[in-house]
Amino acid sequence: MSLARSRRRRITALAALTVLGLFASACGGNGDGGTSETRSVNGLSYDLSPEQSGRIHSPKVDSIAALVPQAIRDRGTLVVTGTAGSTPPLGFYATDDRTVVGSEVDFGILIGDILGLKVERRNGDFAQNFVKIDSGEADLMVSNATVTEERKEKYDFATYRLDNIALEVPGNANWTYQDRKSLAGKKIGVTAGTNQEQLLVAWNDQNAAEGLPKLELAYYQQASDYYLALSSNRIDGYVGPNPSAQYHSATTGNKVLTTWSGAGDALQAEIAAMTRKDNGLIGAVQQAIQYAIDHGTYKQVLDRWGLSGESVSQSRINPPGLPKKKKG
Template identity: 50%
Template sequence: MSLPRRALVTAAGAFAAALALTGCGSGATGASADLAPAKGSTAPNGTVVNLSPNQNRVTTPKVDAIAALVPEEIRKKGTLSVVDSLGSTPPLDFYADDDKTVIGVEPDIAYLIGDVLGLKVEINSGSWENIFVGLDSGKYDAGLSNITVTEERKEKYDFATYRLDILGFEAKKGSGLKVTGAKDLAGKSVGVGTGTNQEKLLISWSEENVRNGLKPIDIKYFSGTEFYLALSSGRIDVYVGPNPSLAFHVAQTGETEIVGTYSGGGADVLGKIAATTHKDNGLVKALNGAINEVIKNGTYGQVLKRWGLDNEAVKTSEINPPGLPKPKQ
């Protein structure tokens, strides 16, 4: 699923050539960006993004009382094995300009957690599916990869929340679209990544429109960055994906805009992103305690600000809060 940055740069060059013909912008995985940002990139809040391997990350002291909550097996090895699904998805997780160092808000939060727990953090990258396979087998201790809390996942995993799950709707600048709910997309052609929570949202919205006598949503499926060319050529009217990566892309190009946001949990649940660990392995309380510590001491806010995600902050970390409901049978 992940690509070396050299391949991404090549893709970016080809993509730029296509843009000369079609007049649009660049990148996003199953809902995020597959093109590496350029030097001098800015986050949505105007912060200049450090793309070098020398991240000068925000750090925080160890807290013995919270570190004592770590299961003995993990405490003895002295490391916290964290997995993400690297797809070059700025500002979540992507390669620095050395082609190998993983940077972004997810690793930054993982390192903060490690600081509080007194553990060395090991970042591992794999496919989305292998995150859960690795958690199941015990290969990885925790997943930090924009993972949404869902009721179905709660049957197998424990969650400690650390960010709001906000979906974005991206369209060409000047489209006139405003998306607040299902009716706004009736009859529209909408791109989405397959197997994602946003796909489930679109399907439910399309069914709602039909029940209300409106046109269904014409759902189009994309992987990688294909959808940006579809947007620029008018083959789709809008794309829905995680707001962090879409907003980051908008800030880079100025050629598209976010025309609406929505909770990743749907209308009835405030969607939340969480550090994920295998159910009942004893680690979730330590993760929760560490996240609440960095929220309290302000380092969490500093990390979100450096990646332009101030608006996705949570006031407190929760263990296993209400998640996205199970699909109706």
């Protein structure tokens, strides 16, 4: 690993620890704030350790494991890719500044347990995760990915959470959100290639058609870069996953102006585990998720990371997704 990468990871890990520590203070934890590897917030203890001794596991379910393609069964491992960064509670570096922990890591491992496979974790930014699936380097992506109609042309999905996104603004922001027109003329941070970006681009086109000022989209490399831009008022807001926005705003004094379904008004979007199209794995993954839902381990993972508000009662394969972008 290069010195620059090591330093960057250490900075990211420290940022995640700072976020968690501030969260404990802001929300009035249990008084002791936890140990150096935990933070206690309103009775919920967040494990920051690389060991993750409290991680939720499940026994292998033979009938579901038998659905896994033979090549993967013979290999005995499930290669799962996901985003690494400072976005608690979804994915962030543990106290060793190299192990990625969080809800998305836990869901990947739980799926592997039920399928009787050892999970090998790969890390990358959001766009790199798709490349790893395309190339066959990874079998499964578990990384807060939204089902979209465009993505369904190349990938298969099995849902495991509701997809809600949030508009986070600096604590001293003096504007309010009423509807998409409120974003006209604003500079908003968003991650490239996400459904959040697609939604904002569509709204920008609608605003422009009505003669409103253009919305400027700002792109950075990491969530921590967006948060720095927010704190320095270099952007008016940041649209990202609701779990991390709620988490971050509680630690910093920022505000969440509004939340939406990841599909806007079109439908309730869903987050899903993703495989390459028609590679034969998605049926086993969907049944593994449904087994976890039916037997309580799914709820335990959500509760562990404070995400119970985004639970689903049924895992679905390739449900209606975010509409395709309009061309022309």
